[in-house]
Amino acid sequence: MSLLEQLNSDLKTAMKAKDKLRLTVIRSLKSALTNAQISAGQDLSSDEELSVLSSQLKQRKESLQEFENGDRADLADQTKAEIEIVTAYLPEQLDEAAVTAIVDEAMKATGATGKADFGKVMQYVMPKVKGRADGALVNQVVKSKLN
Incomplete structure (x- = not known):
């Protein structure tokens, strides 16, 4: 199953479960992948998809750092949850x-x-x-x- 197919499947599941956070993150990931695909002018390879997901994860980690520095615990908690969702679509991280x-x-x-x-x-x-x-x-x- 390709990454986009997996995201579409998980999107439906999140809609049925009324999981707003997961729904928002999945839509964001799909949008980033679609934009990268349009920019490339062709379907993305699995390495290119990983690259897009990695950049999405990096953006969220940077945001988390800023929220923690700004004492915004509410936004930091939400961003931590988003990071967990994005990480689920990436291969296991090397230690x-x-x-x-x-x-x-x-x-x-x-x-x-x-x-x-x-x-x-x-x-x-x-x-x-x-x-x-x-x-x-x-x-x-x-x-x-x-x-």
């Missing part, structure tokens, strides 16, 4: 140990030894973790390994 193993592999493959090789390592790692790891975590692990 720090798994990211570290991929970074180690990248360092061996690229021959990276210092900070100057940061770009090479990131270029090797990001396609392998796309949609499965937060870019900030990858960045942090690469920087710590290259220091």
Whole structure:
């Protein structure tokens, strides 16, 4: 089942259950995917769909940070719930140990030894973790390994 088919199915379920939050999030995800599909001028590949979902998740995490900094607990709670819904459509996220193993592999493959090789390592790692790891975590692990 494609992601859009899954979203359509879940949309119907959320409508029947009168789950307004889930309904809003699913509509938002469908809209983002449709806009990306229109921009691309063709159907999205699964990697492109993951990329769109990852950006939606990232936006919500940034919003959550702003709401917490602004002492808006009501909006922060709603955004946390939205993050959980979006996360359900993404593949299982890699933990720090798994990211570290991929970074180690990248360092061996690229021959990276210092900070100057940061770009090479990131270029090797990001396609392998796309949609499965937060870019900030990858960045942090690469920087710590290259220091």
